[in-house]
Structures are given as structure tokens and as C-alpha cells.
Amino acid sequence: MNNAGTVVIADDDADIRALIALSALRAGAVVAADVGTGGAALEAIRRCVPDLAILDISMPEMTGLEVVRALRADPLTSGMRVMLLSAAVHPAAVAEGGAAGADAYEAKPFSPRQLAARIREVLQSPPAHKASTEFSTRSASSRSAAMEE
Amino acid sequence: MDTWVDRPAHPTGLAGWLRQFAVDPNSVLERQLCTVAVYLLSQLMFLVPGISITQQWAVALGAILMAAATAAAFVLGRADVPVRAAMLIPLIDLVAIGFLRAGTGGAGSIFGALLILPVLSLGVEPGRLPLFVGAPVIFSVILLPQLVDPSSLANGQWIRMIFTPMILILTALSTNELTRRLRSRVHAVQVLRRRQQRLLAEAQDNATAGAAASYLIRESAHQMAGVLDAVTEQSVIGTDRSGRIDVFNAGAQRMLGFAAHEVIDRRNITDFHLQDELDQLRGGHAGADYSSLLDPVRDGDASVKDWTYRRADGSTLRVQVAITARHDAAGDVEGYLFVGTDVTQERKQARMKDEFVNLISHELRTPLSSILGYVELIGDDEEHPLSAEQSKYLVTVERNAQRLLRLVSDLLFTAQVESGRFSLQVREVDLRDVVRTSLESAKPVAESRDVRLVLSQTLTPLPVWGDPTRLGQAVDNLVSNAIKFTPPGGRVAITLGTTADDDDESEAALISVSDTGIGIPADEIDRLFARFFRASTATQFAIPGVGLGLTITQAIAAAHHGHVGVASTVGEGTTFILELPLMQTEHAADGESVASRVGAIGSVTMAHH
Numbered sequence: 001m002n003n004a005g006t007v008v009i010a011d012d013d014a015d016i017r018a019l020i021a022l023s024a025l026r027a028g029a030v031v032a033a034d035v036g037t038g039g040a041a042l043e044a045i046r047r048c049v050p051d052l053a054i055l056d057i058s059m060p061e062m063t064g065l066e067v068v069r070a071l072r073a074d075p076l077t078s079g080m081r082v083m084l085l086s087a088a089v090h091p092a093a094v095a096e097g098g099a100a101g102a103d104a105y106e107a108k109p110f111s112p113r114q115l116a117a118r119i120r121e122v123l124q125s126p127p128a129h130k131a132s133t134e135f136s137t138r139s140a141s142s143r144s145a146a147m148e149e
Numbered sequence: 150m151d152t153w154v155d156r157p158a159h160p161t162g163l164a165g166w167l168r169q170f171a172v173d174p175n176s177v178l179e180r181q182l183c184t185v186a187v188y189l190l191s192q193l194m195f196l197v198p199g200i201s202i203t204q205q206w207a208v209a210l211g212a213i214l215m216a217a218a219t220a221a222a223f224v225l226g227r228a229d230v231p232v233r234a235a236m237l238i239p240l241i242d243l244v245a246i247g248f249l250r251a252g253t254g255g256a257g258s259i260f261g262a263l264l265i266l267p268v269l270s271l272g273v274e275p276g277r278l279p280l281f282v283g284a285p286v287i288f289s290v291i292l293l294p295q296l297v298d299p300s301s302l303a304n305g306q307w308i309r310m311i312f313t314p315m316i317l318i319l320t321a322l323s324t325n326e327l328t329r330r331l332r333s334r335v336h337a338v339q340v341l342r343r344r345q346q347r348l349l350a351e352a353q354d355n356a357t358a359g360a361a362a363s364y365l366i367r368e369s370a371h372q373m374a375g376v377l378d379a380v381t382e383q384s385v386i387g388t389d390r391s392g393r394i395d396v397f398n399a400g401a402q403r404m405l406g407f408a409a410h411e412v413i414d415r416r417n418i419t420d421f422h423l424q425d426e427l428d429q430l431r432g433g434h435a436g437a438d439y440s441s442l443l444d445p446v447r448d449g450d451a452s453v454k455d456w457t458y459r460r461a462d463g464s465t466l467r468v469q470v471a472i473t474a475r476h477d478a479a480g481d482v483e484g485y486l487f488v489g490t491d492v493t494q495e496r497k498q499a500r501m502k503d504e505f506v507n508l509i510s511h512e513l514r515t516p517l518s519s520i521l522g523y524v525e526l527i528g529d530d531e532e533h534p535l536s537a538e539q540s541k542y543l544v545t546v547e548r549n550a551q552r553l554l555r556l557v558s559d560l561l562f563t564a565q566v567e568s569g570r571f572s573l574q575v576r577e578v579d580l581r582d583v584v585r586t587s588l589e590s591a592k593p594v595a596e597s598r599d600v601r602l603v604l605s606q607t608l609t610p611l612p613v614w615g616d617p618t619r620l621g622q623a624v625d626n627l628v629s630n631a632i633k634f635t636p637p638g639g640r641v642a643i644t645l646g647t648t649a650d651d652d653d654e655s656e657a658a659l660i661s662v663s664d665t666g667i668g669i670p671a672d673e674i675d676r677l678f679a680r681f682f683r684a685s686t687a688t689q690f691a692i693p694g695v696g697l698g699l700t701i702t703q704a705i706a707a708a709h710h711g712h713v714g715v716a717s718t719v720g721e722g723t724t725f726i727l728e729l730p731l732m733q734t735e736h737a738a739d740g741e742s743v744a745s746r747v748g749a750i751g752s753v754t755m756a757h758h
Contacts, residue, residue, distance in 0.1 A: 015519040022526065058511060087514035088507070109518035109554065112525055 004028035005051030005123040010041030010067070011085070012059045019112055020054055020085065026116035029123060038062025042070055045077060052123055057086040057097070065100045072101040081122050085110070177235040180270040181222035184242050187266055188215055188249075194259060207252030207297055214245035236279040240286050242267035247290030248297075255294030256306045261313070264290065268317045272324025275332065280321055287314045287321075384458075384468070384489040387475065390482065392417040392439035404468070404491055406461035418442070418487060421458045423465070443485060446472050455492065467493040499568055506564040513557045520550045559697040563680060566704040573616035573708055577732060580611040580620070580658050584645055587624040591632060599637035602628075606645040611658045612732040615709045620729075623705040626698040627662040627725045633692055634666035634723070641665075647731060657711070660727040668719035677715060678703045686719065702727070 007029045011017045017034045024031055029052070033044040039061035045053050053071070055064035062070070064084055071077040084097045087108040097105045104122055106115060194200050202208050218241035225234045243264060250258040264287075271283045291314045377385050377398040384404045387396025394416050397409045405421060419427065419439050430441040446452050452472045457465050468489040477483040524547045528535070535543065565571035588602055595602050613620075631641040644661045669677065669684045676682045681696040699713070706713045711729035 013515050013519070016515065016522070019519065019522040019526075087511045087518070108514055109521045112522050113529065 003030055004120060006030045006032045006048065007052045007054055007119070008032050008041065008044050008048065008050045009034040009054045010036070010038065010044075010059060010064070011056035012036050013056075016056070016108070020115065023110075023112040023115040024054070024119055026112070027119035027123065029119060036060075038064065038067045042067050045071065045080075046074070049077060049080065052081045052083060052119065054083045054085055054119070055102075057084055057088060057093070065096060068097075068100040068102050081125070083119070083122055085115075177225055177238055177270075178222045180266075180273065181219055181238050181242070184239075184266045184270065185215065185219050188246070188263060191260060191263055200253065200259060202252055203254055204252040204297060207248045209252075211245045211248035211250075211252060214241055214248065218242050218245060232275075233278070236271060236274045236282065239267035239270035239274070239279075240283060242270070243283070243286055243290045244293075247293040250290075251294040251297040255298055256309060258294065264317060265320065268321045269324050272321035273328050274325070275329070277325070280318070280325055283321055284314075284318050287317050290314075291317075382490070384487070386418060386421075386487040386489070387484060388418050388487070389484040392419060392442075392485075394418060395484065396486075401489070404460075404466070404489065405458060418485075423457045423459065426457055443472065446474055446485065455496070456489075458489065466491055467496050502564070503568055503570075506561060510557055510561040514554070517550055517554050517557070521547065521554070524550065556695065556697075559695075559701060562701055563697050566701070567680075571704075571708070573619055575614050575616055577612050578615050578617045578620060580613055580660060580729070581606055581645060583617060583620050583624055584643060584660060587621055587628050588643065590625070591628045594629070595632050595641065598632060598635075600632050600635050601640045602632075603640060603642045604645075605642070607647070611645060611647070613658055613709070613729045614732055615729065616705075619705045620709070623702040623727060624660060624662075626702045627660075627727065630698055631662050631664035631666065631723070631725075633694070634687070634690075635664045636666065639665040639722075648728070656731045657728045658731045660729075661724055662727075663722060663724040665722045668721055668723055669715070669717040670719055671717075674715060674717065678713070 004027055007024045009017055009020045009024065009031060011020060011034075014036065017036070021031050021034055032048045032050045035041050035044050036059070038055075038059045041053070041055060041059070041064075042062065045067075053067075055067055057064035064086070068082050068084070071080065071082060081104075082102045083104040083106060084102045085106045085108060086093065086097070094105050103125075104118065106118060195202070218238050221241065222238050225238060246260065246263045246267065249263070250260050253260055268283075268287065271279050291310055295310070377396065378400075380398055380400045381403060382400060384401035385396060385398040386394055386401050388394050393414065394412050395414065397407070397412045401407075401412075402409060407416075417439060419442065422442070427441055430444070452470075454470060454472075456468055456470050458468045459465055469492045470487050470489045473486050473488075474482045475484045475486055524543055528540070528543055528547075562571065584604070584606070588604060592602065628641065628643065635641055642661075642663045644659075644663070646659050646661075648657045648659060667686045667690055669686060673682075673684050677684065678699050679696075680700045683694060683696045687694065703713050706727055706729065709729050711727065714726040714728065715723065717723035
């Protein structure tokens with residue numbers, strides 16, 4: 001399935017960035033940009049307005065949460081899909097992501113196979129963002145990591 | 150026994166010698182000595198011409214009786230002789246003078262006047278008895294001369310014989326009455342004086358005791374102030390019931406930057422608190438005051454809590470304050486004591502530690518994310534399939550990466566437990582599902598180690614309120630431990646059940662995990678749940694692990710108001726039992742009740758240790 005949508009990827013770790021990009025490609029998406037800082041992410045998103053932004057939380061300049069808040073505050077990007085991807089697994093972090101306005105929250109470490117499926121899923125879902133009602137999460141915990149195999 | 154006057158404490162000389170014979174120094178013996186003296190003086194009358202002895206035997210008998218009375222006075226005056234006996238002496242005197250009178254001219258004897266002395270002495274004797282006894286004796290004595298010599302009776306003498314005794318008896322009666330009154334007055338004075346002396350002594354005692362007490366109070370106040378001021382690292386602030394400060398020690402002065410005189414009787418304890426924090430006690434409503442601070446202390450418990458205190462310069466510090474009630478002697482609350490410890494640094498360090506743990510955990514997870522992600526990509530690459538050997542190696546890489554990831558998670562979780570902050574996402578959980586999931590994931594490992602997993606469970610659900618992820622983690626730990634410590638060919642039995650409790654309210658769910666493994670020495674059981682503790686059998690058999698699993702399991706159980714028990718025999722096996730409070734089934738059926746409980750619990754932060 002080609003061209004399921006465009007994505008912008010932001011993560012301060014280049015290897016992870018490449019892994020997310022591979023997952024997005026597997027989901028049939030086109031990677032419009034992949035950047036290493038929050039500021040660059042905001043700039044790239046405003047420039048190309050992708051269908052989905054996949055953001056790490058802990059990044060230089062701006063955190064992923066700050067980027068989400070900025071996107072939601074901007075009419076141009078307020079309705080776009082945003083997925084947070086973070087190693088912060090405790091429920092409070094997940095709740096914070098939801099409150100900031102993210103559509104999905106994925107935990108690190110992730111399985112590229114499963115991430116591709118999630119990206120496809122999110123891209124196929126209606127883009128209209130309604131704060132905190134459509135927020136979906138996957139069990140984010142050390143246990144899930146232990147259980148996956 | 151009445152006494153006339155107090156005796157001198159230490160009598161000396163003749164008087165002293167005499168007084169040792171007398172119960173009453175003014176009584177019998179002294180009176181008798183006076184009588185004897187007058188009697189002896191009267192004998193000089195015989196030198197007067199015209200006065201002669203008419204009956205010598207009577208005079209001699211009188212003298213003998215007088216001597217006998219005097220001798221008797223020495224004896225009867227002694228303390229051990231009944232006081233009534235003393236009246237015998239004037240009576241003998243009367244008879245003695247009677248005989249003297251009879252021997253010297255009878256009714257006309259000049260010695261008749263001597264009778265007045267024993268009569269007075271008789272009257273002085275306490276009580277009326279001497280008068281009743283004395284009256285016939287006086288009559289007899291007056292009549293005595295006539296009995297001895299009837300011829301001595303002259304004309305008109307009969308009148309005298311009637312009147313003289315009557316006058317003498319009346320004299321005795323008057324004396325008796327006067328001395329009785331005098332005696333009672335003296336007695337009253339003595340009573341008053343004794344009372345006065347007693348009061349004086351008491352007053353002196355009181356004054357001495359008062360001085361001693363005020364000294365002790367000053368000393369103890371001084372000592373208390375010294376002790377309080379020696380506490381320089383903690384603030385000790387005392388208040389009355391309204392919160393007004395009356396104690397402010399050196400530690401408080403140092404901590405808050407106020408001098409004691411600026412605060413005592415001038416400020417309220419709430420002046421140091423942030424209004425926001427006080428309002429939070431009232432559920433965020435403004436206007437919370439001193440009384441909201443004291444709510445937890447009212448039923449007698451101490452309240453220990455972190456508060457923000459405001460210093461004199463406006464800066465703030467974090468203080469752990471223990472509030473206790475102060476009681477007066479009657480046991481009523483007279484005020485409160487606030488003992489504060491500055492925990493600003495401690496809390497800052499705890500925060501830094503949390504941040505550090507989070508950072509490390511993040512930094513360790515990121516490379517692990519890459520490793521696991523790329524390992525999966527290599528395995529999934531359909532264009533370049535791996536050889537069997539390469540696949541085997543890749544599985545090993547992945548297994549170890551997962552192991553490393555688990556270790557990082559365990560360390561992070563342990564740090565959260567230690568800092569008392571880990572959250573539970575509680576909901577209704579069927580323990581059977583939790584156990585099934587755990588066994589499902591443990592199966593491959595068990596099979597690879599040739600350990601048989603046996604599950605026996607109830608037919609009915611085992612609902613508990615809990616965090617399914619954390620409960621799963623606890624069961625995973627117990628099951629994976631059991632497999633790890635059981636040699637190939639062994640068996641791990643997982644049993645689900647409930648406590649056989651008659652009281653439904655306290656019924657609990659039990660998950661028991663028994664293995665046929667190497668066991669744990671009895672003396673190590675107590676330390677088993679300590680962080681990083683590893684049983685000697687574990688190290689002996691080189692079984693991998695860091696000693697965090699049971700610590701975590703126990704913390705999870707405690708956060709769910711349950712606990713973990715263990716029984717083990719070295720060489721035979723170990724049984725762990727996880728006990729969790731069972732949700733009441735009627736609650737489970739009651740949707741509204743369930744919803745309200747979820748609302749109430751929602752996401753809770755469990756404090757542990």
C-alpha cells in the first residue's frame with residue numbers, strides 16, 4: 001500500500017529515527033522530513049503540513065509535548081494527527097501526552113512491525129482531533145516489553 | 150488528762166528534783182509542802198504562854214499523820230499513780246490537824262485555822278468527788294475534839310460545830326469552782342497556743358517548701374529552655390490552643406530568621422504557613438486556618454507532614470513538621486507543639502535522584518530500542534533470509550537485550566518504590582487472567598528447561614481491585630523464579646484459590662507458586678525480600694539474577710494491601726504465596742458501586758516503606 005500519507009519524524013537519536021522511518025515506509029507512508037530537535041520538527045511540520053507527526057518526547061530545544069501544544073494552538077496544524085513515541089513509560093507520562101493533545105502514545109522500545117501497523121491505523125483514522133477524547137494508548141510498561149516475545 | 154500549765158522542758162535544782170515526783174508541779178506535792186511548812190511554823194505557837202498540849206497522844210498522832218501525808222505526797226504525785234489518789238493527802242492532812250486541834254484544847258484550839266490549807270488543797274483537786282468525800286471528813290474532823298474529850302464542849306460551841314464545817318466546805322466548793330474555771334481557761338489558752346504553734350510550724354514548712362518548689366520550677370524552666378535551645382537543627386514551636394506562639398527555640402530562630410521576642414505572644418503559627426497549603430487541607434477552599442492544621446491531631450495522634458514555611462526574609466523552605474498536642478496537669482489540651490526539620494535539601498536530593506534514575510533509564514532504553522528494533526528488522530528481512538545458525542545467534546542477541554531491558558525496568562521500578570512514588574492504574578481484574586497470561590509467557594522458558602508447569606484454578610472468577618500490569622509483573626517474578634531455581638525434570642505448580650475464611654468481608658485471593666527446586670536456607674528467608682539479596686543457594690548454583698524480583702513483588706503486593714509469604718526446604722523446593730484482598734462479588738455486580746470505586750481510586754500513588 002503506497003502513499004498512505006506523509007509523515008514528519010522527530011527524534012534526537014538518529015538510529016531510532018531511521019528505525020521509525022523504516023516502519024513508516026512499511027506502513028506505506030512517505031517520510032517528508034526526519035529531524036533531530038523539537039524546533040526543527042515544528043519548522044518542518046509547518047512547512048510541509050504532513051498527515052502525521054511522530055515525535056519523541058525528550059528532545060533538545062523543544063520537547064515533544066511542547067511541539068504538540070504548539071501544533072494544536074496553530075489553526076494550520078491543529079487538526080493533524082500526532083503520535084508521541086517515548087521511553088517514559090509511567091502512566092503519568094502517557095496522561096500528560098494525552099492532555100497535550102497527542103492522538104497516540106507509543107512506548108520505546110518498540111517493534112518496527114507493530115509500529116508500522118499503528119502508523120497505518122492512525123493514518124486511516126479520521127484526522128479530526130478532539131482533545132483527549134480520541135486519545136488511544138497501548139499498554140506502556142516494562143511488562144509489555146517482557147511479554148512481547 | 151488536764152494539766153495546769155506546761156512543764157519546763159529541763160527542770161534544774163531542787164525544784165527540778167521535786168518536779169520529777171509530780172504529775173502537776175502546782176499540785177499535790179507542792180501544796181503538801183506548803184501545808185507542812187505552815188504546820189511546822191504553827192508548832193512555834195507552843196512557845197506562846199497559855200497554849201499547851203492537853204492530849205499528847207493526839208498531838209503525836211497528828212504529827213505522824215502529817216508526816217505520813219507528806220511521804221504519801223511524794224509517792225502519789227508520781228506519774229504512774231492514779232490522779233484521784235492525790236485527794237487522799239489533804240484528807241489525811243485534815244485528820245492530822247483534827248488530832249492536833251483535839252490535843253491542844255479541842256474546839257477552842259488556836260490550830261483550827263490550819264484546816265483552811267488542806268480544805269483549799271482539797272478544793273483545788275479536779276472534779277466534785279473530793280468535795281463529796283471531803284465534806285463528811287471535815288464534819289468528822291470538827292467533831293473530833295468532842296469525840297476525844299467530850300468535856301471540852303463549851304456553851305454555844307454547837308453552833309460553831311455546825312457552821313465551821315459548812316464554811317470550810319463552801320470554801321472548798323468555791324476554790325473548786327474557781328480552779329475549775331481557771332483550769333478550763335488555761336486549757337483553752339493551751340489549746341490555742343498549741344494550735345498557734347502548729348500553724349506557725351506549718352507556715353514555716355510551707356514557706357520552706359514554697360521556696361524549694363519555686364527554685365525547682367526555676368531550675369526546670371531553665372533546664373527546659375536549655376534543652377530546647379540546644380536543639381539547633383530542628384525548630385520547636387509551642388502554641389496555645391488558638392495557635393498563638395509561646396515557645397520558639399533557637400532552632401526555630403535559626404530556621405525562620407525571627408528572634409524569639411518578635412514571635413512569642415505576637416504571632417500565630419499559621420503566619421509561617423503558606424495559605425495555599427492550608428487551603429488544600431480544606432479541599433482547596435480558601436479561608437482555612439489554624440484549626441484545619443490541627444484536624445489530624447485532635448484525636449490524640451501526632452501528625453507528621455511536609456509543609457512549606459516562610460522565613461522572615463520572605464524565602465521559603467520545605468519542613469517536615471510533627472504536630473502533637475500539649476496537655477496540662479488535668480490532661481486537657483492546652484496547646485500544640487510543632488517540631489520541624491528542614492528537609493529542603495533532602496527533598497531536593499530525592500528529586501535529583503528521581504531525575505537521575507529517569508535519565509539513566511531513558512538513556513539505557515534508547516540504545517536498547519535500537520538493538521531490539523534492528524534485530525527484528527534483520528529477522529524479518531525476507532529478501533535476505535538468515536541461515537539457521539544466524540537466526541540462532543540473533544535470538545540470543547534479542548533474548549539478552551530483553552533481559553537487559555527488564556533489568557533497567559526493574560531498577561527504575563525499585564527506585565520508584567524506594568522513593569515511595571509508583572502509581573497503580575487500578576481496575577477490576579480477574580486474577581485467573583493475570584495468572585494465565587503469566588503462564589503463557591513463561592511456557593517457552595519452562596519447556597526449554599524441561600520444567601513442567603501445572604495450573605490448578607477455581608471455576609469462579611477471582612476479582613481483585615488492582616493494576617493488571619503490576620499484578621502480572623508480580624506473578625511473572627514468582628513464576629520465572631520458580632522455573633529458574635528448579636532443575637530440569639522438575640515441576641512448578643501454580644494454584645489459585647481463596648482463604649477458607651468464614652468472614653466474607655476479609656476473604657482473600659491466594660496465588661501459590663510451588664517448585665521442586667533447590668530451596669532457600671531457613672536463616673535467609675528473612676532477608677529474601679531485601680533489595681539485591683540473593684540466596685546462597687542461588688549463587689552456589691550460579692543462577693543468574695540481581696535480587697530485585699522479590700523486592701518488587703512484595704512492593705506490588707503491599708500496594709494492593711496484600712502480602713507475600715514463603716516456605717522453603719533446601720533440596721526439596723519452595724512455595725511462595727501471594728495473598729490479595731478479594732473484591733466482594735456483590736460489589737462486582739453493582740455497576741454504580743464499581744464506578745464510584747473506580748472514580749475514587751482512579752490512579753493512586755502507593756506509598757511503600
